Amino acid sequence: MTFSTLSFIFLFLPVSLLVYHLIPAEKSIWRKAALLIFSVLFYVWGDAPSVLVLVISVLFNYISGQQIRMLSADAGNGLRRKVTVIVAVVVDVAVLGIFKYSRLALPVGMSFYTFSALSYVFDIYYGRVEDDGNVLNEMLYILFFPKLISGPIMQYKDFREQLVQKTAKNRYFTSGMHLFIIGLFKKVLIADNLSTAFHQISSLSQMAGLTAWLGMIFYSLELYFDFSGYSDMAIGLAGMFGFRIEKNFNYPYLSDGVTDFWRRWHISLGAWFRDYVYIPMGGNRCSREKQFRNLAVVWILTGLWHGNTLNFLFWGIYHGFFVILEKFAIGQKRLLIPKWLRILLTDLIAFVGWIFFFTPSIGGAFHYLGQMFGADGLGFANGASAYYLTSNLVLLILALICCGPLLTRLHDTLVYRGRKNMIYLSAALHVVLLIFCVANMVGSTYSTFLYFRF
Known part of the structure; x- marks a missing residue:
């Protein structure tokens, strides 16, 4: 099952919300139990054969975390604590690797819930939480259905702060509904239509340069609206159940540098690697050579996390190269370039990188790059180029506008700074947007989220 x-x-959604909110907020343990049951049902509905793998992962990491917690009571158990956390990491990564790099079908959401499970173990090991051994809290943290399949990868220390609260924060409900509808709009009305345009182009055996450029742009925009749409829906759903999850995307295509881009794109994954890999290895508080090593390791792991082909490893090295180049060679010199040009160059680097996501091999990726510069001998533009540009021009303009905060700021200005009755106009607009999304879902073929494959 997916949100869209x-x-x-x-x-x-309505059944789970009704049951959850009918339980008095003071009876938080029953609310958690109900939410846990619905989370398991959500996963079973979407991938029943893999639920056993998920349950084993949850129980294994709970036992590992509690073993670390008990050993922490005695300072003399430092070595045993370290061995326990190493075993947990090795087992989790090995199981993920077996499914990801073999012919076995990858369980839905495994890359995401494995990182959540590791966060649970790490946060207990580093003493970031005063864990009380409550198995219900740990299970709900990993299985919480809004973030179970494709994140955001919320860290245990942040989620547990809300789990131990006696009452849910119902004030998040309205903003959660808003975010859910916005995310649905991004997915159904923008990403899915961009997907149609991209697949029309990618099915061509030969293409002119402009056609190939359009294909790259369509996919890059589709990936953003698909994944950020999912994240908005997940964050919105969490809010409807009284939980706060921080944003996972912050207008990344407005970044003026590669480092800035990765502070804005898939923020939760970047924070995970920063807190559990980069900083424990020394982060920035070490020699220049070790900083270089730390960044290289993080980007190699980021590439491997995304996929099981050389394309993804190359993609990780590709972005790591630009991050390291910007940090150690270019530095503040890049500020001499006009900001609009820095944004354009950053987007070009990111867009070219996504080619390694949608092509089946490294050779295919470089062949596609060649097509962008006329390798097929069809020139820069032809009739097909004109057709794909003109037939998708309105969609392209809408997508480019929605890459920035213009519409959000306009809405917030009208609703929160305008006349009091403007709130009713906002509600009406959300209803209309939901109707358009549902109508599009009824009349189109089902399209899953792109990040489910990772």
């Missing part, structure tokens, strides 16, 4: 299906929106 009619069965989720009109069956699973």
